[in-house]
Amino acid sequence: MxxxxxxxxxxxxxxxxxxxxxxxxxxxxxxxxxxxxxxxxxxxxxxxxxxxxxxxxxxxxxxxxxxxxxxxxxxxxxxxxxxxxxxxxxxxxxxxxxxxxxxxxxxxxxxxxxxxxxxxxxxxxxxxxxxxxxxxxxxxxxxxxxxxxxxxxxxxxxxxxxxxxxxxxxxxxxxxxxxxxxxxxxxxxxxxxxxxxxxxxxxxxxxxxxxxxxxxxxxxxxxxxxxxxxxxxxxxxxxxxxxxxxxxxxxxxxxxxxxxxxxxxxxxxxxxxxxxxxxxxxxxxxxDVHYENFRIALLKELESVGGGGVGGGGVGGCGGQTAQGEEVYEDPETILLLQHKEEEIKKMQEMLNKMQQQLAAESK
Ligand SMILES: Nc1nc2c(ncn2[C@@H]2O[C@H](COP(=O)(O)OP(=O)(O)OP(=O)(O)O)[C@@H](O)[C@H]2O)c(=O)[nH]1
Ligand SMILES: [Mg+2]
Known part of the structure; x- marks a missing residue:
């Protein structure tokens, strides 16, 4: 062309x-x-x-x-x-x-x-x-x-x-x-x-x-x-x-x-x-793919946070599954990945709080 x-x-x-x-x-x-x-x-x-x-x-x-x-x-x-x-x-x-x-x-x-x-x-x-x-x-x-x-x-x-x-x-x-x-x-x-x-x-x-x-x-x-x-x-x-x-x-x-x-x-x-x-x-x-993965993972995490514990799902699709059952990680890369996931979950929790506040303000 x-x-x-x-x-x-x-x-x-x-x-x-x-x-x-x-x-x-x-x-x-x-x-x-x-x-x-x-x-x-x-x-x-x-x-x-x-x-x-x-x-x-x-x-x-x-x-x-x-x-x-x-x-x-x-x-x-x-x-x-x-x-x-x-x-x-x-x-x-x-x-x-x-x-x-x-x-x-x-x-x-x-x-x-x-x-x-x-x-x-x-x-x-x-x-x-x-x-x-x-x-x-x-x-x-x-x-x-x-x-x-x-x-x-x-x-x-x-x-x-x-x-x-x-x-x-x-x-x-x-x-x-x-x-x-x-x-x-x-x-x-x-x-x-x-x-x-x-x-x-x-x-x-x-x-x-x-x-x-x-x-x-x-x-x-x-x-x-x-x-x-x-x-x-x-x-x-x-x-x-x-x-x-x-x-x-x-x-x-x-x-x-x-x-x-x-x-x-x-x-x-x-x-x-x-x-x-x-x-x-x-x-x-x-x-359709990246955002959808992120959204589903976020909703799952929020659900499990709401349910009193943090699940082991792949937030934002970092890839791979965490081990089921015993949670003993010695490999530094896994530890780093878990730390990163924890930070992400914390961020999502903050985001959820913000959204709830925003929704409350908007519905007023
Ligand atoms: N030979 C050659 N030199 C290039 C090319 N593209 C950029 N340069 C030169 O490489 C140097 C670095 O280019 P930048 O565009 O600043 O590189 P950068 O990846 O943005 O670097 P950072 O900002 O440090 O991450 C400059 O002197 C450019 O003129 C290229 O395709 N061929
Ligand atoms: Mg540059």
Missing amino acids: SQEGEHTDNFIGFSLLADQLQRKTVKRGFEFTLMVVGESGLGKSTLVNSLFLTDLYRNRKLPPVSERLAKTTEIEKTTLDIEENGVKLRLTVVDTPGFGDGLEGSDAWQACVKYVDDQLGQYFQTENSVNRRNIVDTRVHCCLYFLSPYGHGLRPLDLEFMRRLQYKVNLVPVLAKADSLTKRELIAKKKRINAELAEFEIELYQFPDTDSDEDEEFKSENDTLRRSIPFAVVGANTVIEVGGRKIRGRQYPWGLVDIENTEHSDFKHLKRFLIQTHMQDLKDVTH
Whole structure:
């Protein structure tokens, strides 16, 4: 559908979403939240800038590159209201601080998991309040997980992170800084990553199966996108003019990498996947699967808390069952997980109290 020339600086492409949507949604607007997670320095901030922000900042004065590329130190949420061909999109990008190869792993994942959980909890709260006509959906609809191009496959921290997030959010892995790999290395690395993701049973976002009556073009594009996982990306904030055409790219002594050129990276596939072809499905899966799991687990926990004890259900789908019968845990990871669950239950209890107060106030 999108041809050369269409991906100019002032066209993002989400208005093509219209055919996925009902008229009412188009009129009211569309909310979408994307989160980026991964090791420090892999180009998360640069990529979100390349994907959306530079498009949207085109009329504004940009701070110097050095300022824009500062290390991210806290969770940064940027919301942009954009309108294209009469379709409104409220896009939120959640940029998270990267973690290093030190030992701060558990702190790093806790902040991200908490962010995702808080949004699910907030949605639950508003959905259950009297005034629920204008629910603002801040849930994370997609989490891009950045993998290093330098290591051999997945790192322990990558596995840890993805395990914590897999049942809470649509996880989509990306292979960062693809320009540092040759084509052959890239293919080998993708293969290895996919094999390891399967071996460790990491639950990624599942592309929907295409129906036999669906458009051939759509089917083949869905397959291309599915096969691109992990999307090999190159980010760049620099706009370079080549032959009168402005492109976003990285300049090297040996040549130029045009990030939107599908020969160089999957950047364009990723952009299309996110804001054109699969945005609606990412939202549906968030609501029907991740939110539903969270809601059911929360209700179960609240029920058991109300019944005088805390059960051992998987809150928010952290995965796995706790042992039945004797509760003796020696494994530090299990102890940590239980502590985390206890904190979650406490948080839910607080949320329930707040909701009850709110309901009481509203019914007055
Ligand atoms: N070669 C190459 N360099 C990149 C790419 N993307 C970003 N960079 C560079 O990598 C450095 C780090 O980029 P950031 O976008 O700040 O990385 P980050 O993941 O947000 O880092 P933290 O905020 O610390 O988590 C910058 O100097 C970027 O210019 C890429 O695709 N290829
Ligand atoms: Mg950053």
